[in-house]
Amino acid sequence: AQKVTQAQTEISVVEKEDVTLDCVYETRDTTYYLFWYKQPPSGELVFLIRRNSFDEQNEISGRYSWNFQKSTSSFNFTITASQVVDSAVYFCAIYNTNAGKSTFGDGTTLTVKP
Amino acid sequence: GAVVSQHPSRVICKSGTSVKIECRSLDFQATTMFWYRQFPKQSLMLMATSNEGSKATYEQGVEKDKFLINHASLTLSTLTVTSAHPEDSSFYICSARERGVSGNTIYFGEGSWLTVV
Secondary structure, three states, X not given: OOEEEOOOOEEEEEOOOOEEEXXXXXXXXXOEEEEEEEEOOOOOOEEXXXXXXXXXXXXXXXXXXXXXXXXXXXEEEEEOOOOHHHOEEEEEEEXXXXXXXXXXXXXXXXXXXX | OOOXXXXXXXXXXXXXXXXXXXXXXXXXXXXXEEEEEEOOOOOEEEEEXXXXXXXXXXXXXXXXXXXXXXXXXXXXXXXXXXXXXXXXXXXXXXXXXXXXXXXXXXXXXXXXEEEEO
């Protein structure tokens, strides 16, 4: 079985603050993919990143950065200098290549206030 | 990169009617497609797994006669909500598994909002 825990249900920050969204996963598989998705108020799911379990390099894309730590089974997501448009629900997910199934966390609702 | 497209992105239908949602892999062959449902303010829950050319495997608690899944080709899977009711209003999303040299990779569609009135 696999599991994704996003312990932060809701986070509220003021614009320009940095914010980190936590994601901890459980899996018995050695090969898997980790994802982050953004779901803005408009509802569609927006792909942010996919990370292979063999690639622990951290990644930065503009104001977004991801910290993948296999030792702690975490894949945290940081938004630097947050903006109001970052307000959304963010989902972390794991895809098990052997079982061929994805499991999503419960999501973290981020509110960025002006 | 690979893209999965869902259509329609939003649909409103009358109670008692059926509605079809399409999931297409645009530039790769998807041997397996997955359908998820998201209840308001909740996470995405797997409904069923469909393999091309065979019957879908439904998760426990999902009515197979109500949520018909067809995976007729390697690039298209459809979800038909039959005799829709207001409680079927939800966000439905599909994902597709591509077989690659390095193993299986998976891509998600953007989702489809269904409102039953």
